[in-house]
Amino acid sequence: MSVLIIGDVGVLDGMFHIGDEAMFEVAVGELSERGLSPIGVSSNPPETAARYGIPALPRLGFAGLDRADAARRADHLLAVAAGSAELSPDDPAVEVFKALEAARLLVNAGGGNLATRWHSHVFERTTLARLARAQGVPVVVTGQTLGPDLDAPDDAAVARMLREAVLVGVREPDTAALVDSWGLSATLNVDDASFLGLGEAGEAGASAPRGGVVVSLSGWFAGRPADEVEQRVADLADAAALAVGPVSFHAHFGAVDPAAPARGDAALHERIRQRMSQPSAVVPTGTSRDAAALVRRADLLITGRYHPAVFAAPAGTPVLALSADRYTRIKLGGALGHWGQTGVLDLDELPDAPRRLETLVADTAAIRDEAAARLPRLRAASRQWWDRVAASARK
Structure with a gap:
C-alpha cells in the first residue's frame, strides 16, 4: 500500500537542512516498518529517492510564487481535480495526481511549518490535502507547528485541512491550543524526530563518552x-x-x-x-x-x-x-x-x-x-501514534 509523504526535503544548492530531513526520515522509517510503501514529495526528487531509497516526486509548483500567483495556482489545481481544467504534460503536479490515484494515505509530515511568513508552504500543503480528499485519500497531519502568525486566509486554509484530516499530531502546547481554538482536536506528541538513532535506554548508540x-x-x-x-x-x-x-x-x-x-x-x-x-x-x-x-x-x-x-x-x-x-x-x-x-x-x-x-x-x-x-512513556506514545497513522491507510 503506497503512502504519499510530503516533507520539507530535498537538497538544493548543496545545502542540507537537518531537522526537516530528520522528520521525513522518521516518517519513512516508521511507515515502512508497518508494511507501507512511502513515496516522497520533494524539492529534489532524485536526491531524496537516493537518500532514502524510496520513489520521490516533484512538488506542486508553489515555490517562489507570490501570494496572488500561489492562489491562482491552487485554484487551477483544484479545478483539475474537479475535472473542469487540465494540466499540461510538463506540469510538475502531473506525477502527484497520478500517485494520488493509487495512494492509500497522504501524510503531511513535519517541516515547512505552517505560518504566513512561509506562505508557499501553506499553499503547498493545504492544496495537496484538498487534492487528496478529492480523490478519497485520507490525510494525516503530523509533527506540526502551526502559526503563531496566520493571517485570515491562511488561518482558514489550515483549519480546513485539519478539519478534513483523519488524524492531527502537533508538537507543542501552543499549537495544540490554537487547534483547540478552532474547535478541533489534536494529539500532542514530542517532535517526530525525537528518537532518531536513540537507543532504547536513551543512549546515543555511539561508543564515544559524553563531553564538551x-x-x-x-x-x-x-x-x-x-x-x-x-x-x-x-x-x-x-x-x-x-x-x-x-x-x-x-x-x-x-x-x-x-x-x-x-x-x-x-x-x-x-x-x-x-x-x-x-x-x-x-x-x-x-x-x-x-x-x-x-x-x-x-x-x-x-x-x-x-x-x-x-x-x-x-x-x-x-x-x-x-x-x-x-x-x-x-x-x-x-x-x-x-x-x-x-x-x-x-x-x-x-x-x-x-x-x-x-x-x-x-x-x-x-x-x-x-x-x-x-523516556519510556514518551517513546511509547510516539509508537502508538505511528500505529494509528499506519492504521489510517488500512481503513
Whole structure:
C-alpha cells in the first residue's frame, strides 16, 4: 500500500537542512516498518529517492510564487481535480495526481511549518490535502507547528485541512491550543524526530563518552543588531568552554560537502568563533543521525536551532536555547518542556546568559534523571501514534 509523504526535503544548492530531513526520515522509517510503501514529495526528487531509497516526486509548483500567483495556482489545481481544467504534460503536479490515484494515505509530515511568513508552504500543503480528499485519500497531519502568525486566509486554509484530516499530531502546547481554538482536536506528541538513532535506554548508540559543548545557531535575530548578538553569543561560548569543556560548532543548515566554503549557519559560526577568546572546533553538518548523536554525547548544548534541542533533550543533555521571537520561543520551549527542561533564553536576555549557564550545569544530574524517567512513556506514545497513522491507510 503506497503512502504519499510530503516533507520539507530535498537538497538544493548543496545545502542540507537537518531537522526537516530528520522528520521525513522518521516518517519513512516508521511507515515502512508497518508494511507501507512511502513515496516522497520533494524539492529534489532524485536526491531524496537516493537518500532514502524510496520513489520521490516533484512538488506542486508553489515555490517562489507570490501570494496572488500561489492562489491562482491552487485554484487551477483544484479545478483539475474537479475535472473542469487540465494540466499540461510538463506540469510538475502531473506525477502527484497520478500517485494520488493509487495512494492509500497522504501524510503531511513535519517541516515547512505552517505560518504566513512561509506562505508557499501553506499553499503547498493545504492544496495537496484538498487534492487528496478529492480523490478519497485520507490525510494525516503530523509533527506540526502551526502559526503563531496566520493571517485570515491562511488561518482558514489550515483549519480546513485539519478539519478534513483523519488524524492531527502537533508538537507543542501552543499549537495544540490554537487547534483547540478552532474547535478541533489534536494529539500532542514530542517532535517526530525525537528518537532518531536513540537507543532504547536513551543512549546515543555511539561508543564515544559524553563531553564538551556543542553550539548550533541560526542567523535569525528578529531585527536585533547582528554585531551585538554575535559578540554576546561569543562571550557565552567562552563561558561555556571554561565551565564545561571544549566547544564545537555544528551547522544545522549547512553544506553537504564539508570542504565547501562556509554558508548558512556555518558562516555565522565562523564570525562568532573569531570573536571568542577560547579555542573552538567545527564539526561538518553530516547527516541527521550524525547531528543527533553529536548533541546526545555532549555535556551541554547551546542552540538557536530547534532540532538540536529535539535530539538532545531525550538523552538528558542540558540545553540552553536562544529564542529570537515568539515563534522560536514556542518551538524551543515546547521541545524542552516535554522533557522537563526550561532553559529558553530570549536574545535580549543574553547579558544574563552566564548566570543561567551556571544554573543549568549545576542541574545536569537532575536533567538527565528527568529525561530518563520520561523516556519510556514518551517513546511509547510516539509508537502508538505511528500505529494509528499506519492504521489510517488500512481503513
